[in-house]
Amino acid sequence: MTNTTHLSDVRFSDFDLHPALHKAIEKTGFEFCTPIQAESLPITLLAKDVAGQAQTGTGKTAAFMLPIIQHLLNNPLEDRKPDQVRTLIMVPTRELAIQVAKDAEVFTNESGLKVALAYGGAGYDAQKKAIADGADILIGTPGRLIDFFKQKIYTLRRCQGLVLDEADRMFDLGFIKDIRFLLRRLPDxxxxxxxxxxxxxxxxxxxxxxxxxxxxxxxxxAADTRSADRVEQWVYYPANDEKIPLLVGLIQTLGPKRCIVFVNTKRNAEKIDDFLRGNDIGAVMISGDVRQNKRQRYLEEFEQGKHQVLIATDVAARGLHIDDVTHVFNFDLPQSEEDYVHRIGRTARAGASGESHSFACEDTAFYLPGIEKYIGSKIPMADVTADLLPKLKKPIRVEREKVASHQDKKGGGRKPNGPSKSRGPRRKPSAPK
Structure with missing residues (x-):
C-alpha cells in the first residue's frame, strides 16, 4: 500500500479506534492522516454517512475501510449465515477492485474479518467459493456482483455497510443501472x-x-495538483503521422528504465504495441479488451522489469500502483484535466524524480489549455526535431483475443441476465416470409 499524497496534522492515534485497527495501522507504518481521512473519519467513526470528493491516490481506501471495520466489530451479527455479506464495496474497474482488496487485507488482518473479491475476466470459480465460504466484506465490480447475486451465492438482506468508490467513473462507464439494482436489495x-x-x-x-x-x-x-510540480513536464506538437515515430524516438533517446504510454483508445494502444514490437522495444498492452488473467500477468511482468513499456488506456490504468516508473508518455492528451494529473502521477512516486512527455496533436491539442489552467502552470514546449523521428521498421501485428462479453469490457464479469441495459420488451421473432 503506497501513500504519496500530502499529509495533515491529524494522527490515527487521535481517534478512538478498535485495538485491532490500531495494531493494523502500526504495521503499515502510517502515523498521520491524509486530508480526506482527517476530514471524514471524525464523521464516519460515529457511524454517520459521508459523500466525499477526493482524487485517486489520496488515501480513500483507509478513509472508508477503517470506519467499516470499526462498525462491523462494534456491531456483530447474531446467528449470521455464511451467505450474508456484511459490507458491499463497489468500484468501477478490476484493477481498482484488486488494489482495494489488497489494502483491505492489511486493515483486517487483526480483526478476523473475511474479505472476498468479485470482478470479471478471471477467477470465476475461486471468487464464487470465497464468497460462499462467508465474506464479511465483499469488494467488486457491478457486473460480476450481480452475476453472483442472481445465483444466490450471497444475500444483502443483513448488509451493514455500503461503499461506492469513484462514483463518477462508474457513471462514465454506464454502471448506474447495475448499481441501483444492487442498492435496492440492501436494507434501508x-x-x-x-x-x-x-x-x-x-x-x-x-x-x-x-x-x-x-x-x-x-x-x-480540493484536488491535489502538486504532484504535477514534482514531475518534469514537456509538451510536443506533432502531426498525427509523426506521433508513433516521435514516441519511438523519445524512448530510444531517453532510454527509460520503466515507462507508461497512455492512450485514449484501444485502437491506438494496439497500433503502438505493434510498432514497438516491430522496433525491438519490449512492451505490453492493457485495455478493457485484454482478459483479466493476462492483464494481471502483464502488470506483474512489467513490475518485475521484463518489459520496458506499458501501454494503457485510462480505464485499464485506474488503481495502478507501480514503483520506479521513470517516464510517462501521453500519446493522446486526456479529455479530463484530473486524468492528466492522475497519469503523470504514475511517475515521481515516493519522492523519486520523473518525466512526462505529452503529444498535443491535431486531435487532442484543444485539451491543453484546460490542463494548464487546472495545474496552474504552462507546460514547456519541446521541439519535434528530425533526430527524434527515426525511420521505423514495419510493425509486427499479432492476433488479439476478444473479451467474451460486454460486461467483461466494462469490468464486470460474466454477463448477468439483467439489468445492465434497458432495451425494452423483447419482440417475438417474426414468422418466416
Missing part, C-alpha cells in the same frame, strides 16, 4: 453505514447519494 439506509467517494460531486452523483444514503455529510478535498 438508516440501518447501515454508507460512504460514497468521487473525484467530483456532480449533481448526478449527489442525487444518488441522497437517494440511497442516510443524510450524508459532504466532505470536499
Amino acid at each position: 439506509p438508516e440501518q447501515r453505514l454508507n460512504m460514497l467517494f468521487s473525484a467530483t460531486l456532480s449533481a448526478r452523483v449527489l442525487e444518488m447519494a441522497y437517494e440511497h444514503m442516510n443524510n450524508p455529510t459532504k466532505v470536499e478535498i
Whole structure:
C-alpha cells in the first residue's frame, strides 16, 4: 500500500479506534492522516454517512475501510449465515477492485474479518467459493456482483455497510443501472453505514447519494495538483503521422528504465504495441479488451522489469500502483484535466524524480489549455526535431483475443441476465416470409 499524497496534522492515534485497527495501522507504518481521512473519519467513526470528493491516490481506501471495520466489530451479527455479506464495496474497474482488496487485507488482518473479491475476466470459480465460504466484506465490480447475486451465492438482506468508490467513473462507464439494482436489495439506509467517494460531486452523483444514503455529510478535498510540480513536464506538437515515430524516438533517446504510454483508445494502444514490437522495444498492452488473467500477468511482468513499456488506456490504468516508473508518455492528451494529473502521477512516486512527455496533436491539442489552467502552470514546449523521428521498421501485428462479453469490457464479469441495459420488451421473432 503506497501513500504519496500530502499529509495533515491529524494522527490515527487521535481517534478512538478498535485495538485491532490500531495494531493494523502500526504495521503499515502510517502515523498521520491524509486530508480526506482527517476530514471524514471524525464523521464516519460515529457511524454517520459521508459523500466525499477526493482524487485517486489520496488515501480513500483507509478513509472508508477503517470506519467499516470499526462498525462491523462494534456491531456483530447474531446467528449470521455464511451467505450474508456484511459490507458491499463497489468500484468501477478490476484493477481498482484488486488494489482495494489488497489494502483491505492489511486493515483486517487483526480483526478476523473475511474479505472476498468479485470482478470479471478471471477467477470465476475461486471468487464464487470465497464468497460462499462467508465474506464479511465483499469488494467488486457491478457486473460480476450481480452475476453472483442472481445465483444466490450471497444475500444483502443483513448488509451493514455500503461503499461506492469513484462514483463518477462508474457513471462514465454506464454502471448506474447495475448499481441501483444492487442498492435496492440492501436494507434501508438508516440501518447501515454508507460512504460514497468521487473525484467530483456532480449533481448526478449527489442525487444518488441522497437517494440511497442516510443524510450524508459532504466532505470536499480540493484536488491535489502538486504532484504535477514534482514531475518534469514537456509538451510536443506533432502531426498525427509523426506521433508513433516521435514516441519511438523519445524512448530510444531517453532510454527509460520503466515507462507508461497512455492512450485514449484501444485502437491506438494496439497500433503502438505493434510498432514497438516491430522496433525491438519490449512492451505490453492493457485495455478493457485484454482478459483479466493476462492483464494481471502483464502488470506483474512489467513490475518485475521484463518489459520496458506499458501501454494503457485510462480505464485499464485506474488503481495502478507501480514503483520506479521513470517516464510517462501521453500519446493522446486526456479529455479530463484530473486524468492528466492522475497519469503523470504514475511517475515521481515516493519522492523519486520523473518525466512526462505529452503529444498535443491535431486531435487532442484543444485539451491543453484546460490542463494548464487546472495545474496552474504552462507546460514547456519541446521541439519535434528530425533526430527524434527515426525511420521505423514495419510493425509486427499479432492476433488479439476478444473479451467474451460486454460486461467483461466494462469490468464486470460474466454477463448477468439483467439489468445492465434497458432495451425494452423483447419482440417475438417474426414468422418466416
